[in-house]
Amino acid sequence: MATVSAMRLWNAATDYVVDEAKRLPIATEPAVAHFLGQKINLVFTLLALIMYSIAWPTLALTHEVQPAMLPIISAFAALPIMFGWSNPTLGWAISVISAQVIGLTVDRIDDWNYTIQVVHLIELLVLTVLAYLRAPLRLLPVFWAVSCVVVYMAAPPEAEDGWVVGLTIAGVICVLIRIILRSRAQLAQQTMLKDTEKSKNAVLEERTRIARDLHDVVAHRMSVVVVQSQTAKYRIDGVGDAAAAEFDAIADVAREALDEVRVMLGVLRLEDDSPRAEAYARNPNPGIADIEGIVAATRGAGVDVSYRPLDTGEHVGDACALVAYRIVQESLANVTRYAAGARVDVDLSVSGDDLDVVVRNTVPTASPINLESSGGQGIPGMLERAKAVGGVLSAAPQPDGGFVVRARLPLRAIGTPGLGQWGPVAESA
Known part of the structure; x- marks a missing residue:
């Protein structure tokens, strides 16, 4: 219950921060609006502001900096982490470049062994790991090499090798995590494709069953029509030659329709490589020359x-x-x-x-022929x-x-x- 309450409070707080941030004039810019539209970016922004509030007052304890330069140098040390989720490559680039420039141009106090302050070092490591996890895999060697060089130059001699080893291990772990996640995503996609294929097969089987049932119904009715038409002149007295010819024409049309239904159903029922399927495939479909027949009918x-x-x-x-x-x-x-x-x-x-x-x-x-039909x-x-x-x-x-x-x-x-x-x-x- 405590966890649920904490999550509710967190969601309410983030919603409030989002609403207030969207009221700022700068929030009308499309890029800023897109950035603020994701709560995770607000979390990193809040983290950047917290780190900035720590970096500004502590910078004077580790480096000899003019008071007017304190907020500027602290901003380069702390604020890049706000891009940790939306664009980790950009945040990492700003962090490593500023770390190198600060380390070469700003004098440190004798009691401090690193060329950059703690906040900058922490953010550089965090952004490097985020770049390992989210940036294109082809760029990982670049992130690793540049980060190792910057941290190696920023660290004291006794800690240089340790930082390089730590960044290397972090890179290997991140690559393994990405491989595992990609494998699981591919497995989930393959499972989804199999389920989709299974559903399609079920639909096709049902359609085939419906087509078979439809054929059975139509075949029975059309067979009755053929039989009745052909035997009418024998069953009914006084059927003239014209009427008999009309009954024969009806029987011929019904027989042709029945043959077409059987051919179409045969294609549905048979496997593609079966001999009968090949026979059906060789049976020509009606074409331009056959239009004369339906016109005559x-x-x-x-x-x-x-x-x-x-x-x-x-x-x-x-x-x-x-x-x-x-x-x-x-x-x-x-x-x-x-x-x-x-x-x-x-x-x-x-x-x-x-x-x-x-x-x-x-x-x-004349009035339409009254035939029952679903229509449309x-x-x-x-x-x-x-x-x-x-x-x-x-x-x-x-x-x-x-x-x-x-x-x-x-x-x-x-x-x-x-x-x-x-x-x-x-x-x-």
Whole structure:
């Protein structure tokens, strides 16, 4: 309890000193404000003032100094320690230079064997140790050598070797402490990295499990759709040829969707070096040439789609082609859901080193198809895909009541996320 009370009193006292110091005019300077912002610097400043109050009256007992020079020489002896934490190199440099100058220019009293006073000697040692601990390791030989020379010249002959040995031992101990602390910091960092990697693996495993469960649900439902579509003409009387062809088209689209889901799940489930993973890797992703297929499927659903393809898709990178395919696929799906009766224009064109994808629909002429959907993920997904290859995407309603999706994708993916250059992206389609 006594320790807790002492700590509270100490914190209250330091807070009071900080508040009072910040009211000083000099505290408005950025460097001073930054210095006063750390309580440890105030501790060293208070220590410097205490040492200064000791050095001034005792300097005349060890050295022959004019009264007017007492506060100046005492300041060089005591005040550098205020930089002990914020900048120990600066404090050490001031201390060793002033010690050497004072030792060479100020006469000492015969009864005093050192060229500098006790306060200066104590601060020089403290600042040397702090420099050992906090300054760059490459500078430690400099601190050791200069400190040894200064203390050797300041000490009497019988104590010279002892001070050098003491500074050497202190340097070795400080280096060992720094090595231990660095090793512990590296160990803590490695532990943190391992924990982070473990957390990522757990997240990936959970995502894989969710993807597997999603596949099981979708596969079951889509399989039912395929079976029902293919057997409708046998189970229902009076199904004409046109209706049978429509059921077959539905079955084909459902089968293609089911195949894509299985391929994507296969990549998640398999190890990178497994034979089946290699087989999945060899299975080509949909690209520019496959857009014609989803356009035809959308037309088969009764949507009026106008498609202007590229002259050739060979110069379009695989990543760009896949993203373009997914953007057109999602855009046409949104039109089917939310813009019944609208006419759709799908345009692909190359502008310099970019592929421009534009999917524009007119104002709907019928009520939206009532499909249950969580909503709101189509356009964000398209935006993420475009950013993944260094492209930009915009999706927004038009003044005439229609809707347009524009994407500009690098022909060769650069992997640099971009910002939409056609304005804000709508949150839902």
